[in-house]
Amino acid sequence: MFIQTEATPNPATLKFLPGRTVMEDGTFEARDPADAERSPLARALMELPGVTGVFFANDFISVTKAEGEWQHLRPAVLGVVTEFFLSGAPLIEAGGADRVTTGEFFDPKDAETVEAIKELLETRVRPAVAGDGGDIVFKGFRDGIVYLKMKGACSGCPSSTATLRHGIQNLLKHFLPDVQEVQQIEA
Numbered sequence: 001m002f003i004q005t006e007a008t009p010n011p012a013t014l015k016f017l018p019g020r021t022v023m024e025d026g027t028f029e030a031r032d033p034a035d036a037e038r039s040p041l042a043r044a045l046m047e048l049p050g051v052t053g054v055f056f057a058n059d060f061i062s063v064t065k066a067e068g069e070w071q072h073l074r075p076a077v078l079g080v081v082t083e084f085f086l087s088g089a090p091l092i093e094a095g096g097a098d099r100v101t102t103g104e105f106f107d108p109k110d111a112e113t114v115e116a117i118k119e120l121l122e123t124r125v126r127p128a129v130a131g132d133g134g135d136i137v138f139k140g141f142r143d144g145i146v147y148l149k150m151k152g153a154c155s156g157c158p159s160s161t162a163t164l165r166h167g168i169q170n171l172l173k174h175f176l177p178d179v180q181e182v183q184q185i186e187a
Contacts, residue, residue: 001082005074008062008133013053013153014070015133016061016081027135028056028092029151039092041084048076055134055152056091062133062152105140105147113178114141120175121148125168129154136168144180146172 004017028039031053036042042054045063050073053064063077106114118138129136134154140147148164161184169182 001085003078003081005078006133008153009159010064010133010153012066013062013064013133014074014077015153016063016077017059018061018081018085020085021059022061023056023058023091027151029135029155030054031155040089041081041091044080044084045077048073048080051077053152053155055155057130057135057152060130060133064153064155103139106142110141110178113176114138116176117141117146117172117179120172121168124171129163139185144178146179146182147185148182149185 006015030036030042036046050068052066055062134152137149172179
């Protein structure tokens, strides 16, 4: 099995491309060992010294480290990922992908604007963010402010604030006059 790696804008995160489907639908993120319990692969990766986060999407795995150099950690990650795919074990044991709609908040009168926001995120933003090893999830809309959660390589990335402010905010404001601002939310 040949697994490619790609750098991401977040120097603490590396993107691994196994050349096969990782998740059929949705995404999965583990930011601590408790989050990783649902996935044998996430558990194994989180056991590696220095690994602090794991993110699975359709065709990639993003791994975030707290310390150490990628030249030392990368071979260990490649070994864990290769061993996992050769084992045939399920990626997620229980619960499936992370739910993207849980905890959304917005006034029902803004439903049309929210649908337009979600459509723009899905068609114009998520593909670009996935290219950088992450994901973005709509969390809410209130008083002209769009609340988004960054996942994977985008969570904690030094350039995520610029991405939100200059990229996503400008895009949404251009198409939707009701949008005044975009803010990151951790929930």
